Amino acid sequence: TKECMCSLKMNGDVSAATFSKDGRFLYSLGDEGEVYVWDVSTRDCIHKFVDDGCTHATTIAISHNNKYLATGSESGVVNIYDAGRTLTSSYPKPLKAMLNLTTPVTQTCFNHTGELMAMCSKDIFKAAKLVHLPTLSVFANFLEADSTIKRVLCMDFSPHSGYMAMGNNQGRALLYRIKHYKDF
Numbered sequence: 001t002k003e004c005m006c007s008l009k010m011n012g013d014v015s016a017a018t019f020s021k022d023g024r025f026l027y028s029l030g031d032e033g034e035v036y037v038w039d040v041s042t043r044d045c046i047h048k049f050v051d052d053g054c055t056h057a058t059t060i061a062i063s064h065n066n067k068y069l070a071t072g073s074e075s076g077v078v079n080i081y082d083a084g085r086t087l088t089s090s091y092p093k094p095l096k097a098m099l100n101l102t103t104p105v106t107q108t109c110f111n112h113t114g115e116l117m118a119m120c121s122k123d124i125f126k127a128a129k130l131v132h133l134p135t136l137s138v139f140a141n142f143l144e145a146d147s148t149i150k151r152v153l154c155m156d157f158s159p160h161s162g163y164m165a166m167g168n169n170q171g172r173a174l175l176y177r178i179k180h181y182k183d184f
Contacts, residue, residue, distance in 0.1 A: 063114035072105025
């Protein structure tokens with residue numbers, strides 16, 4: 001009913017937030033790189049950790065299988081964490097710091113299996129990358145020849161990862177087929 005249920009207090013500004021896929025936890029990311037983990041049912045902060053090397057936080061996402069947590073920053077760095085370790089350490093080390101974007105990270109998102117992560121920055125042309133999570137490597141050929149991309153403002157995977165959509169600054173929603181996944 002559009003009624004505010006409660007207010008969860010953090011130190012500093014909140015740059016981004018995401019729910020765990022089961023809805024039990026809310027992860028909120030402060031602009032200075034502190035991540036708060038909230039129990040939604042009790043509305044208590046159950047853990048807090050520092051995003052490694054974060055200069056100014058911009059985005060946070062958790063994979064559908066709750067295995068990976070990704071944070072993005074103004075510097076273009078995306079840290080990928082083992083989500084389980086972020087609940088037990090105040091200073092977890094990322095599995096990998098992705099240095100493939102050089103401008104502020106606009107969005108990170110995961111496909112339904114937790115095998116792929118997409119990340120983008122709206123500040124320059126074609127600043128979108130696709131990461132293979134089991135190997136923590138970036139697909140080198142993603143978007144190579146596509147000149148219609150322009151500036152990527154948003155992105156997401158279809159429910160079964162057969163498609164990936166990207167919205168750009170030219171008013172286009174670009175749809176890409178990911179043939180590895182048979183269903184859409």
